[in-house]
Amino acid sequence: MQGDEAATLDALVTETGAQAVYWNRRYGAAQREVDRALKTSLRERGVAVESFNGQLLNEPWTVLNQSGEPFQVFSAYWRACLRMGDPPPPEGEPERMIFQSLPARLTQRASKLDALGLAPRAPDWSVGxxxxxxxxxxxxxxxxxxxxxxxxxxxxxxxxxxxxxxxxxxxxxxxxxxxxxxxxxxxxxxxxxxxxxxxxxxxxxxxxxxxxxxxxxxxxxxxxxYADLATRNLRPAFDAMPWRKDTAGLRAWQRGLTGYPLVDAGMRELWHTGWMHNRVRMVVASFLTKHLLIDWRAGESWFWDTLVDADPASNPANWQWVAGSGVDAAPYFRIFNPVLQGQKFDPRGAYVRRWVPELAALPDALVHQPWKANAQQREAAGVRLGKNYPEPVVEHELARQRALEAYAQTGKAKGFAASLQNTKQGPKQDAKQGGKA
Ligand SMILES: Cc1cc2nc3c(=O)[nH]c(=O)nc-3n(C[C@H](O)[C@H](O)[C@H](O)COP(=O)(O)OP(=O)(O)OC[C@H]3O[C@@H](n4cnc5c(N)ncnc54)[C@H](O)[C@@H]3O)c2cc1C
Incomplete structure (x- = not known):
């Protein structure tokens, strides 16, 4: 059945005579609000309601530091979780379940999955x-x-x-x-x-x-x-970051046409499979926020639309981690060099060759930096820079300097130190603000 949660559930309880309703807990601010209201109205009707943890190892409100505040740093947080011991193992499957058949008028109204029209049809881009x-x-x-x-x-x-x-x-x-x-x-x-x-x-x-x-x-x-994790810099100092508006750069990044092979391979893997390897996610996110100096929220939003594992917690938290604006974040000034990252983690170029076939015939030493190939090497590999594979959209060293200067400007912004301090102290207050559910 489709419709407003409260009205639909209310009608269903009336029509089936249900005495209890159970569901898995949700953790987004807006979802929590809806679920709280549902619980209240069902209980007012005399229906038993209970929610369960089906999504996490530990409830977020049970892991706090000695002052009763949320941890800001992963290592301390994770040590505290491990001290709590293994989470209880999942229950086995029930031996027997009795399904009461629904009244005919309800089954007629029940939505068939196909009828929801969720799967893409024309064109069906989801085959891959x-x-x-x-x-x-x-x-x-x-x-x-x-x-x-x-x-x-x-x-x-x-x-x-x-x-x-x-x-x-x-x-x-x-x-x-x-x-x-x-x-x-x-x-x-x-x-x-x-x-x-x-x-x-x-x-x-x-x-x-x-x-x-x-x-x-x-x-x-x-x-x-931090309810607005997906929309707000957790370190408010980053509000002063002079992000660039660069539509062409954003588009080149989205399409895997930046001229940096590892970045392009990752963005194409994402487009074709809906997934990208974690190391490469870090490199492409660093490239967007530092080399192109584009606001992390533009990247978060593209990932949200294209990832099969798009997650309202893991996606923004990782973007804020890479951009440096998160609570426990990589320092902004640590700027990945996409060529060195490629040489270190994809030394034979297997990953780049798979996703950027234009470069497949280059020797290992050049596959992460095709612009270093001489005319003869390019000719032999069929690489025509600017024609069948782009020149780099920005030169690495220039981009690095520009990013560091932008970051330094944020440091000079009024209230930088104070705002960082506020972030450390402000989780309860932050949790009251709305966010992407
Ligand atoms: C910019 C950026 C955006 C990301 N967006 C998402 C997202 O929307 N959804 C998502 O599930 N992961 C996201 N990640 C985290 C990570 O890249 C993926 O979880 C991981 O690549 C999934 O592959 P796997 O299942 O083989 O991971 P494995 O290495 O096998 O790890 C096992 C599981 O641990 C969890 N995990 C691993 N690394 C992380 C991490 N850094 N943060 C959170 N959970 C992690 C995942 O649930 C994963 O399935 C993002 C990382 C970055 C850098």
Whole structure:
């Protein structure tokens, strides 16, 4: 059924005679408001209501520092979570479920999934996405099992290399709730115990993987405590940042035509599969906010529209982390060099060759910097800069200087030190403001 939540639920309770309603808790400010109102009105009708945690390992309000305030720094937050012990394992499937058949007048009104018109038809641009991401809980569990059986040991060592499929690729399933973090956590611990804690390599990888689930928690924690995480610089000093309006630059970035191979490979992987490797997400986000000096919110919004794992907590929290405007953020002045990042994490150019086939025939030493190839090398590889692959939209060293000057201006802005201090003290006040739900 479709319609306003309160009215639809009210009608459903009346027509079915339901005595209890249960749901999974939601954490966005607007969602919490809706759910609170639903609870009140259902209870006023004498209907039992209960909500459960289906999305997180720990409730955000249970992890606080010694002063009873939210943690600002991931490492301290995660240590506190680990001290709380493993979250309870998920309940098994119920042995028996009785489905009461709905009255005919209700089934007639029930919406068939197809009738909602959610899937794109003309044109159907989602073919690539469907091929890359089989939907549903079974697919999620299969992926989890395969990751734990085959890739876990190498995770810590190889998770930063986009050319290898070394990470779990569970993020879309976690984002839509096809699998819960408690299922993942329990399976991870079981995999460790099954091998008697196995090798040191396995133990290191398991802890690293667990801490990535911790980052997911920390993003949701921030969204809970800072309701407008998706729209407001958590460090207000960044309000004075002289972001550039650069439509052509933004478009080149979105289309994977910046002239920097690693950035372009990432943006094209995103467009074709709805996913991008984490290391490359950091590089492309740094490129947008520092090399192009474009406001992180423009990048957040493009990711929100194109990621299959688009998540209202993880997406803005990571953008604020890269841009430097978040609570626990990378310093703005740490500016990734996309060429060095490529050479370090994609040394043979496997990732770039896959997504930027125009450059596939260049030798390893040039694949991340085609402008360094001489005429003969370009000719041999079929690379025509400015024709079949763009010249860099901005020169690295100039861009770096420009970004640092912009950042220095923010430092001079009035109230810089004071505003940072306010951020440290202000989570409760911030949580009252509205945000993207
Ligand atoms: C600019 C930017 C935007 C991002 N936007 C999103 C987003 O919208 N949705 C999203 O799920 N992740 C986002 N991430 C985080 C991260 O890139 C993905 O979660 C990760 O790449 C998913 O791949 P995986 O499942 O193979 O991860 P694995 O390495 O296998 O990690 C396991 C799980 O841990 C969680 N995780 C790992 N890294 C992070 C992280 N940095 N922050 C939060 N959770 C993490 C994910 O749920 C992931 O599935 C973003 C990162 C950046 C830099």
């Amino acid at each position: 996405l469907r091929a890359a991401w089989p939907a549903g809980e079974e697919a999620a569990l299969a992926r989890l099992r395969a990751f734990l059986a085959t890739d876990l040991d190498a995770y810590a060592g190889e998770r930063d290399e986009p050319g290898d499929a070394a990470t779990s690729r569970l993020s879309p399933y976690l984002a839509v709730g096809a699998i819960s973090p408690r299922q993942v956590w329990a399976a991870l611990r079981a995999a460790q115990h099954a091998h008697g804690h196995g090798s040191a390599r396995r133990a290191t990888s398991a802890e690293k993987f667990a801490s990535e689930l911790g980052w997911r928690e920390f993003c949701h924690y921030q969204r809970y405590h």
